[in-house]
Amino acid sequence: MARGKHLAKRSVRLPARLLAIGAGLGTLAIFSNLDPLKVEVHGSTSHLAVGALTLGVLIATAVDTLVHLIAEPEGPRAATIARRLLPVHLSLGSAAALFLLAKPVIGFAAYPLLLAPLLATFHAFRQLGQVRRTFDQTITSLARIPEIAGYSHVGHARRVSELARATGKVLRLSDKDVDAVGIAARLHDLGRMQAQQPEEIASLDPSALAAGGASVVRMSGALPGVATIIEHQHDRFIDDNGRLNENLPIGSRIVHVASIFDDLTATGADAHSTEEALAIMDRGRGRRFDPAVLDAFTRVLTARGK
Amino acid sequence: MISKRGTSIRLGAFIALCAASAAGTLAWAVLASGPIDWGAVALFGVLALLAETFAVTTAVGSTYSVTFVITIAAATVMGPAGAVIASLFGTTGILDASKRPPIKHLFNASQIVLATAAAAHALHLIAGSNPSFGRSLGAVTVAAALNFVLNTGLVSKAIGLSTGQPTQAVWREQFLGLAPAYLAYALLGLLLGILHVAVGWGSIVFFLVPLFVARNAFRSAIELQDAFDRVVSTLVAAVEHKDPYTSGHAERVSRLAERVARSYGKSPQDARAIRYAALMHDVGKLAVHNAVLQKPSSLTDNEHQHMRRHTEHGAELASGIDLLAGVLDGIRHHHERWDGLGYPDGLAGEGIPLAARIITVADAFDAMTSTRAYSRARTLEEALDELARCAGTQFDPSAVAALKRTIEHDGWTLPDESELTDEDPCHATSHHEPDHGHAHTAPHLTGISHGSR
Numbered sequence: 001m002a003r004g005k006h007l008a009k010r011s012v013r014l015p016a017r018l019l020a021i022g023a024g025l026g027t028l029a030i031f032s033n034l035d036p037l038k039v040e041v042h043g044s045t046s047h048l049a050v051g052a053l054t055l056g057v058l059i060a061t062a063v064d065t066l067v068h069l070i071a072e073p074e075g076p077r078a079a080t081i082a083r084r085l086l087p088v089h090l091s092l093g094s095a096a097a098l099f100l101l102a103k104p105v106i107g108f109a110a111y112p113l114l115l116a117p118l119l120a121t122f123h124a125f126r127q128l129g130q131v132r133r134t135f136d137q138t139i140t141s142l143a144r145i146p147e148i149a150g151y152s153h154v155g156h157a158r159r160v161s162e163l164a165r166a167t168g169k170v171l172r173l174s175d176k177d178v179d180a181v182g183i184a185a186r187l188h189d190l191g192r193m194q195a196q197q198p199e200e201i202a203s204l205d206p207s208a209l210a211a212g213g214a215s216v217v218r219m220s221g222a223l224p225g226v227a228t229i230i231e232h233q234h235d236r237f238i239d240d241n242g243r244l245n246e247n248l249p250i251g252s253r254i255v256h257v258a259s260i261f262d263d264l265t266a267t268g269a270d271a272h273s274t275e276e277a278l279a280i281m282d283r284g285r286g287r288r289f290d291p292a293v294l295d296a297f298t299r300v301l302t303a304r305g306k
Numbered sequence: 307m308i309s310k311r312g313t314s315i316r317l318g319a320f321i322a323l324c325a326a327s328a329a330g331t332l333a334w335a336v337l338a339s340g341p342i343d344w345g346a347v348a349l350f351g352v353l354a355l356l357a358e359t360f361a362v363t364t365a366v367g368s369t370y371s372v373t374f375v376i377t378i379a380a381a382t383v384m385g386p387a388g389a390v391i392a393s394l395f396g397t398t399g400i401l402d403a404s405k406r407p408p409i410k411h412l413f414n415a416s417q418i419v420l421a422t423a424a425a426a427h428a429l430h431l432i433a434g435s436n437p438s439f440g441r442s443l444g445a446v447t448v449a450a451a452l453n454f455v456l457n458t459g460l461v462s463k464a465i466g467l468s469t470g471q472p473t474q475a476v477w478r479e480q481f482l483g484l485a486p487a488y489l490a491y492a493l494l495g496l497l498l499g500i501l502h503v504a505v506g507w508g509s510i511v512f513f514l515v516p517l518f519v520a521r522n523a524f525r526s527a528i529e530l531q532d533a534f535d536r537v538v539s540t541l542v543a544a545v546e547h548k549d550p551y552t553s554g555h556a557e558r559v560s561r562l563a564e565r566v567a568r569s570y571g572k573s574p575q576d577a578r579a580i581r582y583a584a585l586m587h588d589v590g591k592l593a594v595h596n597a598v599l600q601k602p603s604s605l606t607d608n609e610h611q612h613m614r615r616h617t618e619h620g621a622e623l624a625s626g627i628d629l630l631a632g633v634l635d636g637i638r639h640h641h642e643r644w645d646g647l648g649y650p651d652g653l654a655g656e657g658i659p660l661a662a663r664i665i666t667v668a669d670a671f672d673a674m675t676s677t678r679a680y681s682r683a684r685t686l687e688e689a690l691d692e693l694a695r696c697a698g699t700q701f702d703p704s705a706v707a708a709l710k711r712t713i714e715h716d717g718w719t720l721p722d723e724s725e726l727t728d729e730d731p732c733h734a735t736s737h738h739e740p741d742h743g744h745a746h747t748a749p750h751l752t753g754i755s756h757g758s759r
Contacts, residue, residue: 094515105504117516124523149593220540222533
């Protein structure tokens with residue numbers, strides 16, 4: 001299940017949608033004997049060119065997807081966008097077809113009445129958008145608990161989450177997995193709340209804290225996969241016996257790297273520069289850290305000009 | 307009070323009456339009508355079945371289903387007899403989709419047949435055989451109203467009989483808000499019927515695609531809403547895990563606060579917002595250090611200050627969530643006192659938001675009537691007396707009165723001992739004096755300096 005907010009900002013969505021509808025109607029006009037703008041049916045009226053309509057819907061979806069991709073290259077990949085936009089254009093296409101069929105029969109009453117099924121769709125999608133937003137905001141709020149309490153640095157969870165998502169993309173994870181890594185990164189310090197007070201954290205076993213945080217997330221049952229990533233966020237790539245930790249989730253490896261980088265670069269007066277931090281972390285390459293993840297992470301930093 | 311046996315006899319009689327009326331209606335519809343177009347009956351029957359199969363049920367039990375659209379379309383195309391038979395097909399979809407007892411199927415099928423028959427006959431009588439569009443609109447509005455009244459009325463009556471709630475209250479709270487949907491569905495049904503007659507069955511496909519897409523979006527929204535609720539209850543569970551005196555406390559306070567809000571004449575939506583606020587009123591304790599929250603001995607002044615900040619922390623956490631915008635006040639101000647000596651802002655009297663005043667009283671009531679490590683639970687009467695004693699100083703007198711009314715009217719089940727035993731035994735020792743426990747366990751008249759958290 002996609003957990004993101006909207007696919008893109010409103011300033012992208014609206015022009016994309018309009019352009020797509022235009023392309024769809026154009027297709028319909030070219031490949032059928034219908035003139036959608038004048039709502040006239042030229043020639044044979046007994047059947048609608050279903051093929052032209054299907055093509056129109058597909059082209060509209062493609063155009064919409066393309067605009068999204070161009071406007072926000074950091075967003076989800078094409079297949080994910082198209083999958084979420086197709087139902088919208090399917091609804092619009094069906095309404096257009098119905099309108100073309102009904103206009104000659106029921107006249108101007110077709111205008112308001114044929115909007116009805118579209119309004120139902122619009123209402124449903126708005127509700128879905130609202131719940132998506134609420135869910136996302138809830139995760140953000142949860143992530144702020146350790147920061148409000150002084151158990152982790154302000155902004156740490158957000159920065160780690162952004163870096164982790166970007167690294168996941170460079171590693172070509174699925175959009176679903178990228179979302180899971182992002183959420184896990186936001187919540188990765190939740191387990192610190194088990195400490196009696198902030199000063200105590202340094203003396204506690206990080207893995208035990210992580211396991212506690214994971215158990216809270218797991219208890220909710222709402223975020224499949226996220227709890228496991230949190231649980232193993234401190235696990236080493238090569239364990240103490242020199243064995244490769246094959247079962248270590250890729251999400252945990254990413255959060256591990258991103259979190260330590262932010263710890264090194266963001267902590268007040270003794271903060272390290274990006275180069276220093278990467279040099280320090282490179283000592284753990286192939287031992288503490290997965291080399292592939294470390295490379296991808298470095299590429300993310302380079303791309304961001306850090 | 308009605309005995310359980312008496313209830314089930316009356317419910318059984320009611321369902322039998324519905325079933326008999328439905329059977330009579332069905333027989334009359336089939337016998338009295340002219341020849342029936344069985345092809346159209348099959349088409350609309352299958353559509354009704356699909357509509358029921360793909361119905362989406364929300365967590366609170368209301369259902370998004372377009373069956374009524376199909377029924378009205380069938381009535382427009384075939385008249386009452388065909389519509390009733392097609393709607394009966396739809397009810398077999400309910401049969402497959404759930405594992406409810408047969409008696410419920412019988413009742414559901416009966417009430418659907420009755421409501422459909424009434425709507426279809428009204429449509430037929432008013433619109434006549436070849437109606438103008440305007441006349442059809444009038445007819446379909448009447449049909450929608452009849453269907454709505456019968457459908458929701460009969461279901462409310464059945465719920466009322468089986469749960470002992472007043473029928474009217476059930477209807478008002480659960481179904482009244484659905485009236486516009488019935489009208490919208492009826493209009494869609496009329497349109498579908500007209501299109502079917504004029505254009506043919508192909509139009510139905512185009513018509514149903516947007517509705518199906520809408521249905522899928524609704525289902526995703528419901529799943530996410532469910533996930534949100536689970537995250538919220540996890541938060542509450544996490545608070546109770548940190549503060550083991552409070553097992554089940556938030557849930558009870560939220561139930562009580564919602565009822566008190568209702569008795570204040572708040573709308574169901576407002577009461578639900580207060581319920582959420584009450585559920586999350588202590589969520590800020592998540593950001594309170596365990597060393598303070600779980601300290602078995604008296605808190606120092608600094609620790610008190612830290613503890614008190616849970617009201618602000620809670621509001622801050624909830625402030626990031628748009629959905630909870632209406633409940634922030636309830637969370638932030640649930641430790642204010644009527645006399646202005648509370649925290650965090652020292653608000654007094656009507657200056658304290660009503661939601662917070664209600665939560666304060668419900669919070670105190672539950673704290674007093676549940677067994678805490680340091681004190682035995684008080685009886686219901688003792689707790690109400692204590693609230694009354696502190697009304698006007700710590701508590702809003704009208705909120706205390708509303709809580710008393712609610713409890714006397716609806717009753718209140720005190721928490722079970724077994725619910726409360728998962729306390730850390732090392733905390734259940736005698737050095738835990740009541741006056742540094744929760745302020746409301748023993749309401750203080752002397753002011754906040756008296757060690758209230």
